[in-house]
Amino acid sequence: MTEPDVDALRGPEAGGAGVGTSDEVLALAAPALDFFAQWAEIWNARAGVSPIDGEQDVRERFAANAGIGFRKFLADADALTHAHDALGEARADADGAANDLFREWEGPAAATAKESFDRLRPDDLADQLDGAAQLIGETMTHVFTVLKSEVDEVLKLRADTVAGAPLDVAQRVARVAQDEVPSHDELLELARWLDGAAPGNELHDRLRDCEPSDHDYAVRAAKQWLDGPFATEFSGRYAAFCDLCSTATSAIDEQFQALTGFLSGFSPDRTATTHSSVDTPALGLPMVDIADPSVRPGHPADQEPVAVSAPVADPGSQPAAVSASAADSGPATSATDDATSASSFSDIGTHVIDPAPEHHPADNELGTAPGGDLTFDPLGTGSEQMPDAMSGFGGMGAFGAMGGLGAAPDQQRPAARPGLDVFDTRGSGGRISGSIDDPPGGGR
Amino acid sequence: MADTSHRADAGAMRAARGALEGAAAGVTEVASHVGVADFGRGHGAAFAAYSQGFEVLSEALRAYAGQLTEFGGAVEAAAGRYGSVDEEHADRMRRTGDR
Numbered sequence: 001m002t003e004p005d006v007d008a009l010r011g012p013e014a015g016g017a018g019v020g021t022s023d024e025v026l027a028l029a030a031p032a033l034d035f036f037a038q039w040a041e042i043w044n045a046r047a048g049v050s051p052i053d054g055e056q057d058v059r060e061r062f063a064a065n066a067g068i069g070f071r072k073f074l075a076d077a078d079a080l081t082h083a084h085d086a087l088g089e090a091r092a093d094a095d096g097a098a099n100d101l102f103r104e105w106e107g108p109a110a111a112t113a114k115e116s117f118d119r120l121r122p123d124d125l126a127d128q129l130d131g132a133a134q135l136i137g138e139t140m141t142h143v144f145t146v147l148k149s150e151v152d153e154v155l156k157l158r159a160d161t162v163a164g165a166p167l168d169v170a171q172r173v174a175r176v177a178q179d180e181v182p183s184h185d186e187l188l189e190l191a192r193w194l195d196g197a198a199p200g201n202e203l204h205d206r207l208r209d210c211e212p213s214d215h216d217y218a219v220r221a222a223k224q225w226l227d228g229p230f231a232t233e234f235s236g237r238y239a240a241f242c243d244l245c246s247t248a249t250s251a252i253d254e255q256f257q258a259l260t261g262f263l264s265g266f267s268p269d270r271t272a273t274t275h276s277s278v279d280t281p282a283l284g285l286p287m288v289d290i291a292d293p294s295v296r297p298g299h300p301a302d303q304e305p306v307a308v309s310a311p312v313a314d315p316g317s318q319p320a321a322v323s324a325s326a327a328d329s330g331p332a333t334s335a336t337d338d339a340t341s342a343s344s345f346s347d348i349g350t351h352v353i354d355p356a357p358e359h360h361p362a363d364n365e366l367g368t369a370p371g372g373d374l375t376f377d378p379l380g381t382g383s384e385q386m387p388d389a390m391s392g393f394g395g396m397g398a399f400g401a402m403g404g405l406g407a408a409p410d411q412q413r414p415a416a417r418p419g420l421d422v423f424d425t426r427g428s429g430g431r432i433s434g435s436i437d438d439p440p441g442g443g444r
Numbered sequence: 445m446a447d448t449s450h451r452a453d454a455g456a457m458r459a460a461r462g463a464l465e466g467a468a469a470g471v472t473e474v475a476s477h478v479g480v481a482d483f484g485r486g487h488g489a490a491f492a493a494y495s496q497g498f499e500v501l502s503e504a505l506r507a508y509a510g511q512l513t514e515f516g517g518a519v520e521a522a523a524g525r526y527g528s529v530d531e532e533h534a535d536r537m538r539r540t541g542d543r
Contacts, residue, residue, distance in 0.1 A: 022484055069482030076476050076498070083474045083505060090470040094512050097463030101519065105457060107450020109522060117515060122508045129474070129501060249486050256483065256490040263497025268504045 004028040006152050011144040012070030014078060014137070018144075022068035025147040028155075033059050035158040036241055038167060043234055045174035046226050052238065061242065062154070064249045065147060070140050077140075080133035087126055094120070128266040139259045143252050150248035157237045157244075163229035164197045170230065177222035181215045194221050197229060457523035464516030471509040473502040 006028050010018040019025055037054030044051040052058065098117050102110060160166060165173065172182065172190055181187060184207075191203035203221045476498040480491040 064486035065484050067481055068484035068487070069478065072477045072479075072482045076474075076478055079474045079477070080501070083472050083501070086470055086472040087505065087508070090467040090509070090512070093467035093470065094464055097460045097467060097516075100463070101456055101460035103456075104453035105451065105519075107452070109450065110452070113515075113519065113522070120508070120511055120515065122504070125501070125504045125508065128504075132497070132501070252484070253487060253490075256487050256494075260490050260493035260497065263500075264493045266497065266500060266504075268500070268507065 003155060004031065004151075006148055006155070009144075009148060011148075012074055012140045014074050016071060018070070020069070020071040021066075022070070022143070022147055023066050025144065025151055026062065026066055029062060029151040032151075032154040032158040032241075033062055036238060039162060039170070039234055040238075042162075042167075042170045042174050042226070042230065043238070045178055046223075046231065049231075058241075061245050064245060065143075065150070065252055068143060068147075068252075070144065073136050073140050077133045077136040080129050080136070084126055084129035084133065087122060087129065091122060091126075124266070125268065132263060132266075135259055135262050139255050142255050146248050146251045146255070150244050153244050154241060157241050159237070162237070163225065163233045165193070165225075165230070169193055173222045173225055173230075176218055177226050179219055181218065187215075187218060191218065191221070194225055197225055452523065452526045454523040454527055457519050461516035461520035464512045464519075468509040468512035468516075471505050471512075473505050474498055475502070 006025075009025060009028070012018045012020070036052075036058040040052035040054045040058060043049065094117075098114070102114050105113070162170060169190070172186070173194065176182070176187070176190065182190070188204060188207055191207045195202060195204050203218065207218060476495060478491075478494065480488045483489075483491050483494075
């Protein structure tokens with residue numbers, strides 16, 4: 001009996017080395033499967049037993065772990081590692097760009113933009129990519145180890161004889177038990193063997209000068225061996241085989257569950273906020289209704305000069321924001337939708353300008369409550385429950401946790417004051433500087 | 445009154461946008477090579493969660509890239525708005541002087 005060299009198997013390795021699929025491991029158990037399939041026929045010769053189907057109960061049972069594609073899983077691990085590295089490089093590049101940017105851009109808007117940029121930290125995502133890549137590799141190694149052990153143990157269950165009988169003898173005994181009586185000489189030979197295997201019957205002596213009716217005695221002796229020593233030993237081996245199959249399948253199931261549990265355990269950090277009164281205006285600057293083109297500078301419909309104002313509130317305190325348009329004389333409700341749409345980076349530019357003071361409603365009507373912005377930040381941190389409706393990834397402003405980029409607060413700001421709220425513009429070559437404290441006209 | 449002065453360099457802001465877009469373009473998605481059959485005959489039930497896990501990672505990667513791009517676009521838009529505001533002031537000052 002030549003034993004397959006299970007130890008010579010190389011586990012799955014990145015780059016395609018080692019075994020490619022579980023089939024390559026399981027194939028080494030073929031001699032053991034043949035053993036059980038062949039000896040199952042002897043088992044099935046017994047009257048009244050549950051038959052063992054060599055195909056279904058042996059080969060198919062053992063094949064429950066067939067088909068596992070180690071190589072493809074490891075290709076996934078490689079892809080995750082690549083994505084992790086690319087993410088790290090992208091983050092480093094973005095950080096470099098931001099450093100350059102904020103050396104040249106200062107002021108309340110820049111400060112808020114920097115805060116927002118600093119929130120773009122995909123640490124959890126990077127950890128998940130790295131962790132998943134490692135876990136996939138480890139899972140494949142564990143699965144391979146389980147399969148190798150299964151094959152090892154199953155091969156140990158194989159034997160050249162069962163209850164002392166080689167297969168050919170057992171087959172002859174089984175035929176006698178099924179009342180297929182062989183020639184007298186063959187029966188005597190078999191009786192001698194049975195006397196040794198199941199002492200006490202003295203079958204050979206009785207059959208040597210037997211009467212034809214003594215054949216029944218031979219049948220009973222054969223059945224005795226089948227139901228006794230053979231059944232005991234073979235059922236033990238078969239039960240062990242079944243246990244090994246189910247144990248290996250369960251162990252591999254657990255490995256896959258751990259892997260999928262890790263993968264499922266990751267959901268981008270989310271923040272669902274409903275700040276109806278404490279929202280930070282976008283980049284610290286007042287918000288303008290960009291949906292109404294009439295408020296844009298230079299628009300033909302805008303006959304009055306548009307006052308440009310710096311944030312009125314102290315940057316150190318909760319900044320105020322105004323969400324209103326020149327055409328919108330309503331106090332609050334009309335800007336609600338815009339507050340939602342402004343919760344993204346794309347609105348940063350729209351917040352650099354404020355509508356003309358004469359377009360503001362009365363002071364006590366300026367505050368535009370957005371009705372609560374709702375942002376979902378896949379990369380930031382937050383523990384609040386994400387609404388079901390926001391379970392996707394679209395529209396994820398990175399400003400979520402800071403109250404929403406364009407969220408207009410309930411807080412009200414005074415109307416822009418002509419003169420005081422107008423920037424002193426000293427633009428030069430793309431550089432624009434200004435201060436709310438500067439008087440108009442550039443006289444500092 | 446708190447100092448709310450600012451300094452902005454439109455060129456630097458536009459350059460940042462380009463650099464951020466470049467960084468975003470470097471973010472790669474992850475596509476799984478594994479199909480349900482690769483889980484073997486007895487473990488196909490794990491495929492759905494595995495596949496979903498990859499989709500979530502891909503979506504998060506796309507989201508990060510999108511946020512970098514969006515941030516860059518917003519910075520560029522801010523640069524444009526600063527420029528518009530400057531022109532607006534210049535125009536207003538001219539008209540003030542005309543009266």
